[in-house]
Amino acid sequence: MAVYKRTYTTYSGPLTPPRTRFLVLPRYSYERLFQSRFLTGFLVACFFFPLGCVGYLYLVNNLSVFSSMGFPVPDVFKIDSSFFRVFMNFQGGLAYILTALIGPSLIAPDLANNALPTYFSRPFSRTEYVVGKVSVLFILLSIITWVPGVILFFLQVSQAGSGWLSNNWFILRAIILGNLAWILILSLLSVALSAWVKWKVVAGALILGVFGIGAGLAGIINSILSTDYGSMIDISRIMYTIWSDQLNIESQTGLEPFEAWTGFFAVCIVCLLMLERKIRPKEIVR
Numbered sequence: 001m002a003v004y005k006r007t008y009t010t011y012s013g014p015l016t017p018p019r020t021r022f023l024v025l026p027r028y029s030y031e032r033l034f035q036s037r038f039l040t041g042f043l044v045a046c047f048f049f050p051l052g053c054v055g056y057l058y059l060v061n062n063l064s065v066f067s068s069m070g071f072p073v074p075d076v077f078k079i080d081s082s083f084f085r086v087f088m089n090f091q092g093g094l095a096y097i098l099t100a101l102i103g104p105s106l107i108a109p110d111l112a113n114n115a116l117p118t119y120f121s122r123p124f125s126r127t128e129y130v131v132g133k134v135s136v137l138f139i140l141l142s143i144i145t146w147v148p149g150v151i152l153f154f155l156q157v158s159q160a161g162s163g164w165l166s167n168n169w170f171i172l173r174a175i176i177l178g179n180l181a182w183i184l185i186l187s188l189l190s191v192a193l194s195a196w197v198k199w200k201v202v203a204g205a206l207i208l209g210v211f212g213i214g215a216g217l218a219g220i221i222n223s224i225l226s227t228d229y230g231s232m233i234d235i236s237r238i239m240y241t242i243w244s245d246q247l248n249i250e251s252q253t254g255l256e257p258f259e260a261w262t263g264f265f266a267v268c269i270v271c272l273l274m275l276e277r278k279i280r281p282k283e284i285v286r
Contacts (some may be wrong), residue, residue, distance in 0.1 A: 021124065023130030029106070033136075039101060044139070046094045050148035053087055057152060061159035066106035079156050079164075081247040084171050087149060088243055090233070094184050095141045095194060096211075103190025104203035106133045107279075112198040116280065126279050130191065137187040172245030181264060182239050188271035189235075193280040211236055228254030232263035239264075 008227045153172050157165045190207050197203040214234045221230025236251045241260035244251035
């Protein structure tokens with residue numbers, strides 16, 4: 001049909017609200033991700049440990065039945081900051097593995113297929129694109145980290161009473177703030193590496209290796225210079241220090257909380273600069 005015979009009109013259908021427009025990316029990403037049975041099974045397996053913690057929590061709060069029968073109850077059976085640090089460490093490790101599985105497929109395919117001009121030719125900014133890609137991980141990791149942690153906390157409050165809450169209210173802050181910090185650094189790191197490496201396998205290996213490389217370099221710096229400041233490039237130590245500080249537990253990592261937060265924000269800023277350099281509506285090929 002000749003062009004002059006076509007009738008061109010503007011789109012008159014429903015529009016996505018600007019504030020929630022970035023959620024379009026997670027919606028279609030989840031449809032593609034959950035086609036993988038392995039990924040779906042792994043996500044379901046991430047809830048086994050929280051369910052075990054629920055059983056342990058119920059058992060500990062009902063040990064008074066055994067003590068009333070004359071059986072000794074060891075002091076090790078108690079719900080405190082150490083219990084929730086173990087929970088955060090375990091679920092944080094699962095979140096790390098899940099990030100390595102999902103993160104490489106977020107931005108790398110768009111860059112490999114030159115899809116960014118298609119995104120940005122629509123009313124979709126670079127900020128919305130990055131936030132949309134980060135929210136894919138942010139939502140999934142929240143479901144397996146701080147959300148079950150908050151549920152465990154309030155289950156403990158319902159069992160132990162208001163007295164336990166008044167003495168341990170800071171644990172709730174640690175669960176939310178500590179896990180959100182972990183999710184943020186994992187999400188930014190994964191999308192930054194995915195943007196710079198167009199091969200998903202290599203990007204996944206880099207996500208797994210960056211923690212080991214950072215820990216190795218930190219150990220070398222600390223050994224040569226006889227200092228602990230090298231640990232500021234070890235993301236694992238940074239997060240462990242932050243979690244321990246929020247839970248009022250001695251971390252024994254050699255880092256002060258201020259130093260850990262400084263390293264945390266430094267990593268986030270580097271990731272944002274990497275994204276700013278790579279996420280552009282055009283690409284110059286030399």
